Amino acid sequence: MSQFSGVQSVIYGVTDLQEAKAWYTTLLETEPYFDAECYVGFNVGGFELGLDPSARNVISRADGVVAYWGVTDIAAQVERMNELGARLHGEIVDVGEGILMASFLDPFGNVFGLIQNPYFKPSQESSN
Structure with a gap:
C-alpha cells in the first residue's frame, strides 16, 4: 500500500493576505476554515487551498506546477x-x-x- 494518500493541500503565495482572503472567499463561495495572521485555509471539496504570505519568498515561478x-x-x-x-x-x-x-x-x-x-x-x- 502506498504511503501517499493523495493531494491534501495546495498553497498559494500571496502578498496581501487580507485581500487574497477576500478574493478567494468570493471565488470559492465559502469562508476559510482556518484564519490566522500568517495563513488562511479553505476546505475545497475535502482538499485544502491555503494562502501563505511567506510562500511568496520561495515561489520563483508559478508556471512550474x-x-x-x-x-x-x-x-x-x-x-x-x-x-x-x-x-x-x-x-x-x-x-x-x-x-x-x-x-x-x-x-x-x-x-x-x-x-x-x-x-x-x-x-x-x-x-x-
Whole structure:
C-alpha cells in the first residue's frame, strides 16, 4: 500500500493576505476554515487551498506546477473567473473523452487551474 494518500493541500503565495482572503472567499463561495495572521485555509471539496504570505519568498515561478480544481461547469467558472479579475493563462482545452481544462492567473500571480472531469471521483477512504 502506498504511503501517499493523495493531494491534501495546495498553497498559494500571496502578498496581501487580507485581500487574497477576500478574493478567494468570493471565488470559492465559502469562508476559510482556518484564519490566522500568517495563513488562511479553505476546505475545497475535502482538499485544502491555503494562502501563505511567506510562500511568496520561495515561489520563483508559478508556471512550474499547476493545481487543477474540479468544477462541474467549466464554461460558467471561466466566465466567473474573468468577472473576478483573473487573467486567462490557458484556454479551455478538451484533453480527450470530454475532460476539459483551463487555467488563470489570480490577482496575486498564482496559476489557478480548472478541470471538468466526469470520470474522476475523489476517494472517500483514508489510507493513513
